[in-house]
Amino acid sequence: MQRKILFNVNGNDEIINRRMIKGNVTNLFNLNNVKYQWANKLYRLMMENFWIPEKVSLFDDKRAYNELTPAEQNAYDGILSFLVFLDSIQTNNLPNISDYITAPEVNLILAIQTYQEAVHSQSYAYIIESIIPAEKRAFIYDRWREDKVLLERNKYIAEIYQDFIDERNDKNFARVLIANFLLEGVYFYNGFNFFYNLAARSLMIGTADEIKYINRDELTHCVIFANIIKEIRKEHSTFFSDDEIHEMFARAVEQEITWSNHIIGDNVMGITSETIEKYTKYIANKRLRDIGMPPLFEGYDVNPYQHLEKISDTNGEGNVKGNFFEANVSSYNQSTAVEGWDEI
Ligand SMILES: [Fe+2]
Numbered sequence: 001m002q003r004k005i006l007f008n009v010n011g012n013d014e015i016i017n018r019r020m021i022k023g024n025v026t027n028l029f030n031l032n033n034v035k036y037q038w039a040n041k042l043y044r045l046m047m048e049n050f051w052i053p054e055k056v057s058l059f060d061d062k063r064a065y066n067e068l069t070p071a072e073q074n075a076y077d078g079i080l081s082f083l084v085f086l087d088s089i090q091t092n093n094l095p096n097i098s099d100y101i102t103a104p105e106v107n108l109i110l111a112i113q114t115y116q117e118a119v120h121s122q123s124y125a126y127i128i129e130s131i132i133p134a135e136k137r138a139f140i141y142d143r144w145r146e147d148k149v150l151l152e153r154n155k156y157i158a159e160i161y162q163d164f165i166d167e168r169n170d171k172n173f174a175r176v177l178i179a180n181f182l183l184e185g186v187y188f189y190n191g192f193n194f195f196y197n198l199a200a201r202s203l204m205i206g207t208a209d210e211i212k213y214i215n216r217d218e219l220t221h222c223v224i225f226a227n228i229i230k231e232i233r234k235e236h237s238t239f240f241s242d243d244e245i246h247e248m249f250a251r252a253v254e255q256e257i258t259w260s261n262h263i264i265g266d267n268v269m270g271i272t273s274e275t276i277e278k279y280t281k282y283i284a285n286k287r288l289r290d291i292g293m294p295p296l297f298e299g300y301d302v303n304p305y306q307h308l309e310k311i312s313d314t315n316g317e318g319n320v321k322g323n324f325f326e327a328n329v330s331s332y333n334q335s336t337a338v339e340g341w342d343e344i
Protein backbone atom coordinates (compact mmCIF):
# COMPACT_ATOMS: atom_id res chain seq x y z
CA MET A 1 0.00 0.00 0.00
CA GLN A 2 1.06 3.56 -0.63
CA ARG A 3 1.39 5.85 2.35
CA LYS A 4 -0.43 9.18 1.84
CA ILE A 5 1.56 12.11 0.54
CA LEU A 6 1.39 14.84 3.20
CA PHE A 7 0.45 17.57 0.75
CA ASN A 8 -0.65 15.99 -2.48
CA VAL A 9 -0.65 18.69 -5.14
CA ASN A 10 -2.08 16.26 -7.70
CA GLY A 11 -4.96 15.32 -5.41
CA ASN A 12 -8.63 15.81 -6.21
CA ASP A 13 -10.95 16.43 -3.26
CA GLU A 14 -14.24 16.13 -5.12
CA ILE A 15 -16.62 13.90 -3.25
CA ILE A 16 -17.22 11.69 -6.23
CA ASN A 17 -13.50 10.72 -6.20
CA ARG A 18 -13.26 10.14 -2.49
CA ARG A 19 -12.40 6.65 -1.23
CA MET A 20 -11.79 5.29 2.26
CA ILE A 21 -8.43 3.84 1.17
CA LYS A 22 -6.33 4.28 -1.98
CA GLY A 23 -8.01 7.57 -2.82
CA ASN A 24 -6.26 10.60 -4.22
CA VAL A 25 -7.02 13.52 -1.89
CA THR A 26 -4.89 16.62 -1.36
CA ASN A 27 -4.96 15.96 2.42
CA LEU A 28 -6.33 19.39 3.15
CA PHE A 29 -9.11 19.21 5.71
CA ASN A 30 -11.93 20.44 3.53
CA LEU A 31 -14.67 19.56 5.96
CA ASN A 32 -17.38 21.51 4.21
CA ASN A 33 -17.31 18.79 1.62
CA VAL A 34 -17.78 15.48 3.29
CA LYS A 35 -18.56 12.10 1.76
CA TYR A 36 -18.86 10.01 4.90
CA GLN A 37 -21.53 11.85 6.87
CA TRP A 38 -21.34 9.38 9.77
CA ALA A 39 -17.82 10.65 10.43
CA ASN A 40 -19.15 14.19 10.91
CA LYS A 41 -21.77 12.95 13.35
CA LEU A 42 -19.16 10.96 15.25
CA TYR A 43 -16.89 13.98 15.43
CA ARG A 44 -19.59 15.94 17.20
CA LEU A 45 -20.50 13.10 19.52
CA MET A 46 -16.86 12.45 20.44
CA MET A 47 -16.26 16.11 21.19
CA GLU A 48 -19.38 16.17 23.32
CA ASN A 49 -18.04 13.18 25.26
CA PHE A 50 -15.06 15.16 26.58
CA TRP A 51 -14.24 14.19 30.15
CA ILE A 52 -11.48 14.48 32.73
CA PRO A 53 -10.52 11.39 34.78
CA GLU A 54 -9.56 13.38 37.88
CA LYS A 55 -13.06 14.85 38.18
CA VAL A 56 -14.27 11.47 39.42
CA SER A 57 -13.57 10.95 43.12
CA LEU A 58 -11.83 7.68 43.95
CA PHE A 59 -11.62 8.47 47.66
CA ASP A 60 -14.09 5.78 48.77
CA ASP A 61 -12.61 3.19 46.43
CA LYS A 62 -9.30 3.18 48.31
CA ARG A 63 -11.04 1.81 51.39
CA ALA A 64 -13.37 -0.46 49.38
CA TYR A 65 -10.35 -2.03 47.64
CA ASN A 66 -9.21 -3.43 50.99
CA GLU A 67 -12.60 -5.05 51.45
CA LEU A 68 -12.36 -6.99 48.19
CA THR A 69 -11.54 -10.68 48.42
CA PRO A 70 -8.02 -11.67 47.28
CA ALA A 71 -9.57 -13.11 44.08
CA GLU A 72 -11.42 -9.84 43.41
CA GLN A 73 -8.27 -7.81 44.02
CA ASN A 74 -6.34 -10.06 41.66
CA ALA A 75 -9.01 -9.66 38.97
CA TYR A 76 -9.16 -5.89 39.53
CA ASP A 77 -5.38 -5.59 39.15
CA GLY A 78 -5.13 -7.98 36.20
CA ILE A 79 -7.91 -6.32 34.23
CA LEU A 80 -6.20 -2.97 34.73
CA SER A 81 -2.98 -4.52 33.37
CA PHE A 82 -4.77 -5.58 30.21
CA LEU A 83 -6.56 -2.24 29.80
CA VAL A 84 -3.23 -0.41 30.19
CA PHE A 85 -1.87 -2.49 27.31
CA LEU A 86 -4.89 -1.97 25.05
CA ASP A 87 -4.92 1.81 25.37
CA SER A 88 -1.14 2.08 25.06
CA ILE A 89 -1.01 0.18 21.81
CA GLN A 90 -4.00 2.09 20.42
CA THR A 91 -2.46 5.50 21.11
CA ASN A 92 0.74 4.36 19.45
CA ASN A 93 -0.74 2.59 16.45
CA LEU A 94 -3.74 4.67 15.32
CA PRO A 95 -1.57 7.16 13.40
CA ASN A 96 -0.18 4.21 11.37
CA ILE A 97 -3.73 3.45 10.27
CA SER A 98 -4.62 7.05 9.57
CA ASP A 99 -1.63 7.30 7.21
CA TYR A 100 -3.49 5.01 4.80
CA ILE A 101 -7.03 6.36 5.18
CA THR A 102 -7.81 8.79 2.37
CA ALA A 103 -10.95 10.43 3.78
CA PRO A 104 -10.07 13.60 5.71
CA GLU A 105 -13.29 13.47 7.72
CA VAL A 106 -12.22 10.02 8.97
CA ASN A 107 -8.61 11.09 9.63
CA LEU A 108 -10.07 13.80 11.84
CA ILE A 109 -12.00 11.42 14.08
CA LEU A 110 -9.05 9.01 14.22
CA ALA A 111 -7.04 11.91 15.66
CA ILE A 112 -9.72 12.45 18.31
CA GLN A 113 -9.75 8.73 19.02
CA THR A 114 -5.96 8.80 19.53
CA TYR A 115 -6.31 11.62 22.03
CA GLN A 116 -9.12 9.79 23.84
CA GLU A 117 -6.95 6.67 24.15
CA ALA A 118 -4.30 8.90 25.75
CA VAL A 119 -6.91 10.14 28.26
CA HIS A 120 -7.72 6.51 29.04
CA SER A 121 -4.07 5.80 29.79
CA GLN A 122 -4.06 8.81 32.08
CA SER A 123 -7.20 7.54 33.84
CA TYR A 124 -5.48 4.20 34.61
CA ALA A 125 -2.53 6.09 36.10
CA TYR A 126 -4.99 8.04 38.25
CA ILE A 127 -6.83 4.86 39.34
CA ILE A 128 -3.58 3.04 40.10
CA GLU A 129 -2.12 5.92 42.07
CA SER A 130 -5.34 6.55 44.02
CA ILE A 131 -6.28 2.97 44.85
CA ILE A 132 -3.49 0.45 44.45
CA PRO A 133 -0.97 0.20 47.34
CA ALA A 134 2.42 1.66 46.34
CA GLU A 135 4.23 -1.69 46.44
CA LYS A 136 1.83 -3.23 43.90
CA ARG A 137 1.70 -0.37 41.37
CA ALA A 138 4.66 -1.35 39.22
CA PHE A 139 3.27 -4.88 38.91
CA ILE A 140 0.13 -3.58 37.18
CA TYR A 141 2.33 -2.34 34.33
CA ASP A 142 4.72 -5.31 34.39
CA ARG A 143 2.33 -8.20 34.92
CA TRP A 144 2.78 -9.44 31.33
CA ARG A 145 6.40 -10.28 32.17
CA GLU A 146 5.20 -13.01 34.51
CA ASP A 147 1.69 -13.80 33.34
CA LYS A 148 1.97 -15.98 30.26
CA VAL A 149 -1.74 -15.75 29.38
CA LEU A 150 -1.58 -11.96 29.38
CA LEU A 151 1.65 -11.96 27.38
CA GLU A 152 0.16 -14.31 24.80
CA ARG A 153 -2.82 -12.13 24.01
CA ASN A 154 -0.90 -8.87 24.16
CA LYS A 155 1.54 -10.35 21.66
CA TYR A 156 -1.23 -11.56 19.36
CA ILE A 157 -2.60 -8.03 18.93
CA ALA A 158 0.83 -6.38 18.79
CA GLU A 159 2.06 -8.78 16.11
CA ILE A 160 -0.87 -8.03 13.82
CA TYR A 161 -0.15 -4.30 14.15
CA GLN A 162 3.61 -4.83 13.78
CA ASP A 163 3.17 -6.97 10.64
CA PHE A 164 1.63 -4.00 8.85
CA ILE A 165 4.40 -1.65 9.99
CA ASP A 166 6.97 -4.16 8.68
CA GLU A 167 5.13 -5.03 5.47
CA ARG A 168 2.55 -2.56 4.25
CA ASN A 169 0.36 -4.67 2.03
CA ASP A 170 -3.43 -5.00 1.64
CA LYS A 171 -3.68 -8.26 3.54
CA ASN A 172 -1.85 -6.90 6.57
CA PHE A 173 -3.90 -3.70 6.55
CA ALA A 174 -7.14 -5.67 6.39
CA ARG A 175 -5.98 -7.65 9.41
CA VAL A 176 -5.08 -4.45 11.29
CA LEU A 177 -8.59 -3.06 10.71
CA ILE A 178 -10.27 -6.24 11.93
CA ALA A 179 -7.93 -6.42 14.94
CA ASN A 180 -8.86 -2.83 15.80
CA PHE A 181 -12.52 -3.63 15.55
CA LEU A 182 -12.04 -6.68 17.80
CA LEU A 183 -10.07 -4.63 20.29
CA GLU A 184 -12.63 -1.81 20.44
CA GLY A 185 -15.67 -4.07 20.16
CA VAL A 186 -14.87 -7.29 22.00
CA TYR A 187 -11.69 -7.20 24.12
CA PHE A 188 -12.68 -4.52 26.59
CA TYR A 189 -16.04 -5.79 27.63
CA ASN A 190 -15.53 -8.74 30.00
CA GLY A 191 -13.25 -6.41 31.93
CA PHE A 192 -15.80 -3.59 31.94
CA ASN A 193 -18.49 -5.97 33.17
CA PHE A 194 -16.27 -7.04 36.06
CA PHE A 195 -16.23 -3.42 37.30
CA TYR A 196 -19.98 -2.99 36.77
CA ASN A 197 -20.51 -6.21 38.64
CA LEU A 198 -18.61 -4.85 41.66
CA ALA A 199 -20.56 -1.59 41.43
CA ALA A 200 -23.83 -3.56 41.47
CA ARG A 201 -22.70 -4.74 44.91
CA SER A 202 -21.86 -1.13 45.89
CA LEU A 203 -18.13 -1.78 45.59
CA MET A 204 -15.57 0.40 43.78
CA ILE A 205 -18.19 2.86 42.55
CA GLY A 206 -15.62 5.50 41.55
CA THR A 207 -13.74 3.00 39.39
CA ALA A 208 -16.99 1.99 37.70
CA ASP A 209 -17.67 5.68 36.95
CA GLU A 210 -14.26 6.01 35.29
CA ILE A 211 -14.94 2.85 33.33
CA LYS A 212 -18.31 4.20 32.17
CA TYR A 213 -16.59 7.17 30.55
CA ILE A 214 -14.01 4.90 28.94
CA ASN A 215 -16.75 2.49 27.81
CA ARG A 216 -18.66 5.34 26.19
CA ASP A 217 -15.56 6.39 24.24
CA GLU A 218 -14.76 2.82 23.22
CA LEU A 219 -18.24 2.39 21.79
CA THR A 220 -17.69 5.34 19.47
CA HIS A 221 -14.33 3.82 18.45
CA CYS A 222 -16.10 0.56 17.72
CA VAL A 223 -18.55 2.44 15.46
CA ILE A 224 -15.64 4.15 13.65
CA PHE A 225 -14.01 0.83 12.74
CA ALA A 226 -17.29 -0.88 11.90
CA ASN A 227 -18.00 1.95 9.45
CA ILE A 228 -14.48 1.98 7.97
CA ILE A 229 -14.70 -1.78 7.38
CA LYS A 230 -18.20 -1.52 5.87
CA GLU A 231 -17.18 1.30 3.50
CA ILE A 232 -14.08 -0.59 2.31
CA ARG A 233 -16.16 -3.73 1.76
CA LYS A 234 -18.44 -1.64 -0.46
CA GLU A 235 -15.61 0.05 -2.36
CA HIS A 236 -13.24 -2.93 -2.71
CA SER A 237 -15.25 -6.12 -2.65
CA THR A 238 -12.23 -8.43 -2.31
CA PHE A 239 -10.22 -6.43 0.23
CA PHE A 240 -11.42 -8.49 3.17
CA SER A 241 -11.74 -12.25 3.23
CA ASP A 242 -14.88 -13.30 5.10
CA ASP A 243 -13.15 -16.51 6.13
CA GLU A 244 -10.27 -14.58 7.61
CA ILE A 245 -12.64 -12.27 9.52
CA HIS A 246 -14.41 -15.29 10.99
CA GLU A 247 -11.08 -16.92 11.79
CA MET A 248 -9.84 -13.80 13.61
CA PHE A 249 -13.10 -13.52 15.52
CA ALA A 250 -12.91 -17.18 16.57
CA ARG A 251 -9.33 -16.72 17.79
CA ALA A 252 -10.18 -13.50 19.64
CA VAL A 253 -13.16 -15.12 21.36
CA GLU A 254 -11.03 -18.09 22.40
CA GLN A 255 -8.35 -15.79 23.86
CA GLU A 256 -10.89 -13.56 25.57
CA ILE A 257 -12.53 -16.56 27.26
CA THR A 258 -9.17 -18.06 28.29
CA TRP A 259 -8.01 -14.74 29.71
CA SER A 260 -11.28 -13.96 31.52
CA ASN A 261 -11.34 -17.45 33.06
CA HIS A 262 -7.73 -17.01 34.07
CA ILE A 263 -8.21 -13.63 35.71
CA ILE A 264 -11.85 -13.86 36.95
CA GLY A 265 -13.02 -17.45 36.52
CA ASP A 266 -15.59 -18.63 39.04
CA ASN A 267 -14.05 -16.66 41.88
CA VAL A 268 -16.05 -13.45 41.70
CA MET A 269 -19.69 -13.22 42.75
CA GLY A 270 -21.98 -12.62 39.76
CA ILE A 271 -19.54 -14.00 37.16
CA THR A 272 -18.98 -17.64 36.20
CA SER A 273 -17.07 -19.38 33.44
CA GLU A 274 -20.48 -19.98 31.85
CA THR A 275 -21.46 -16.28 31.80
CA ILE A 276 -17.99 -15.43 30.46
CA GLU A 277 -18.45 -17.78 27.52
CA LYS A 278 -22.05 -16.68 26.90
CA TYR A 279 -21.16 -13.00 27.01
CA THR A 280 -18.06 -13.26 24.82
CA LYS A 281 -19.85 -15.21 22.10
CA TYR A 282 -22.88 -12.92 22.33
CA ILE A 283 -20.78 -9.76 21.88
CA ALA A 284 -18.77 -11.33 19.02
CA ASN A 285 -21.99 -12.23 17.18
CA LYS A 286 -23.27 -8.71 17.68
CA ARG A 287 -20.08 -7.17 16.29
CA LEU A 288 -20.15 -9.45 13.26
CA ARG A 289 -23.70 -8.30 12.51
CA ASP A 290 -22.49 -4.69 12.93
CA ILE A 291 -20.23 -5.18 9.88
CA GLY A 292 -22.85 -7.04 7.89
CA MET A 293 -21.49 -10.53 8.48
CA PRO A 294 -23.31 -13.63 9.69
CA PRO A 295 -22.79 -14.52 13.36
CA LEU A 296 -20.34 -17.25 14.27
CA PHE A 297 -21.85 -18.76 17.40
CA GLU A 298 -25.31 -20.18 17.01
CA GLY A 299 -27.65 -19.67 19.93
CA TYR A 300 -25.58 -16.97 21.68
CA ASP A 301 -27.94 -14.06 21.26
CA VAL A 302 -28.69 -13.03 24.83
CA ASN A 303 -26.51 -10.89 27.05
CA PRO A 304 -26.14 -12.72 30.38
CA TYR A 305 -25.23 -9.43 32.06
CA GLN A 306 -28.34 -7.53 31.01
CA HIS A 307 -28.94 -6.58 34.64
CA LEU A 308 -25.67 -4.62 34.59
CA GLU A 309 -26.75 -2.35 31.76
CA LYS A 310 -28.53 -0.11 34.22
CA ILE A 311 -25.21 0.46 35.93
CA SER A 312 -23.12 0.83 32.81
CA ASP A 313 -25.74 3.33 31.64
CA THR A 314 -24.70 2.74 28.06
CA ASN A 315 -27.90 1.30 26.73
CA GLY A 316 -30.38 3.99 27.55
CA GLU A 317 -31.91 6.75 25.56
CA GLY A 318 -29.32 9.14 24.24
CA ASN A 319 -26.47 6.75 24.15
CA VAL A 320 -24.21 5.27 21.54
CA LYS A 321 -25.04 1.71 22.47
CA GLY A 322 -28.78 2.34 22.26
CA ASN A 323 -29.03 3.90 18.88
CA PHE A 324 -25.94 5.76 17.86
CA PHE A 325 -27.37 7.81 15.03
CA GLU A 326 -30.31 9.07 17.07
CA ALA A 327 -28.15 9.58 20.11
CA ASN A 328 -28.45 12.69 22.21
CA VAL A 329 -26.10 13.85 24.89
CA SER A 330 -25.92 11.24 27.60
CA SER A 331 -26.65 11.95 31.22
CA TYR A 332 -23.07 11.88 32.43
CA ASN A 333 -21.41 14.37 30.13
CA GLN A 334 -18.92 16.77 31.70
CA SER A 335 -18.78 19.24 28.86
CA THR A 336 -21.87 21.23 29.75
CA ALA A 337 -20.17 24.40 28.53
CA VAL A 338 -20.47 23.11 24.98
CA GLU A 339 -23.89 23.82 23.57
CA GLY A 340 -25.67 23.34 20.30
CA TRP A 341 -24.91 19.66 19.78
CA ASP A 342 -28.32 18.33 20.76
CA GLU A 343 -29.43 17.48 17.23
CA ILE A 344 -26.84 14.70 16.93
FE1 LIG B 1 -9.36 3.45 25.08
Ligand SMILES: [Fe+2]
Binds near residue numbers: 217
Ligand atom coordinates in the same frame (compact mmCIF):
# COMPACT_ATOMS: atom_id res chain seq x y z
FE1 LIG C 1 -10.59 2.81 21.87
